[in-house]
Amino acid sequence: MRINKGVEWAAHACAVLAPLWPERGLSLAALAEFHDVPEPYMAKQMQALSRAGLVDGGRGRSGFYRLAKAPAEITLLDILLAVDGDEPMFRCTEIRQQGPCGSRPEDCIVPCNIAAGFARAEQAYRASLAQIDLVTLSRSVAAQIGMEKVMLAGQWIGERVRTRG
Template sequence: MNRGVEWSVHVLLSLAWLEDDRPVPTAELASSFELPVAYLNKQLQALVRAGLLRSVPGAHGGFLLAKRPEDITLMDVVAAIEGRETAFQCTEIRRQGMGQDAPRSAFRRKCAIDAAMQQAEAQWRRALAAQTIADIRAEVDGYAPSAARLARKAYGRA
């Protein structure tokens, strides 16, 4: 998984702490995490295309949450940044090399490795779909109550 997923979740969490509808410019979001502006902007645009963020153009533009934090799952973020492709792609390597001369009947069943990987990924996707930005916000608020204040201060909302 690329860093864009982590960066995106942090940005969404920070925006969830803001208490107004003023957009936050890309440069401010990038600066608050010391991230490269151009690369972060690509992630933000992917979140806009996925309907998780709203982009506001203009001199006072930037980004806002497009949905309530309760309605944005970690799976939504992963899908927006990484795509919806499955992580494991079986290439039927078992039919090559030592399996090359095996009878067709040896391959009637689905590859056990592919089946195991697909099952694990389905569980992973369900777990991500069960966690929202609001859940993460609540957890962070519990062990680091100053995080929300720091986010509001970083974006001029203090």
């Protein structure tokens, strides 16, 4: 399984916005600059988050984004689904009905064990992501990068933060 980089960028953007909730946010330009990513591509991820109701704001380079919900109410699963959609990762093509030993369609009423195995794995994966909210994520990121880096990021963000007017 491969998660596209848009999910990564969206998750990082939400992590940066989490401590600013509820009234403050950052411009698209600042979010892109903070992560050193192309602004148009960051805009695409922020638009997906906005459509899903996870962030408010936008309206071009000078607009700003803020979380639309409390950080404790936004999970990594929410972000993944906002960017990548809700389609299952595994799509069964009923290959068991093909080839010289293929099964008849009427013998394939029950999903095959391969499709069922992938479905169980995806359920477990999604359940795990649903347990990681932005508060939990922010705490673990801060612990991982250390206080000096947290302070540096806080200063950089503080110089660019905007308040909903």
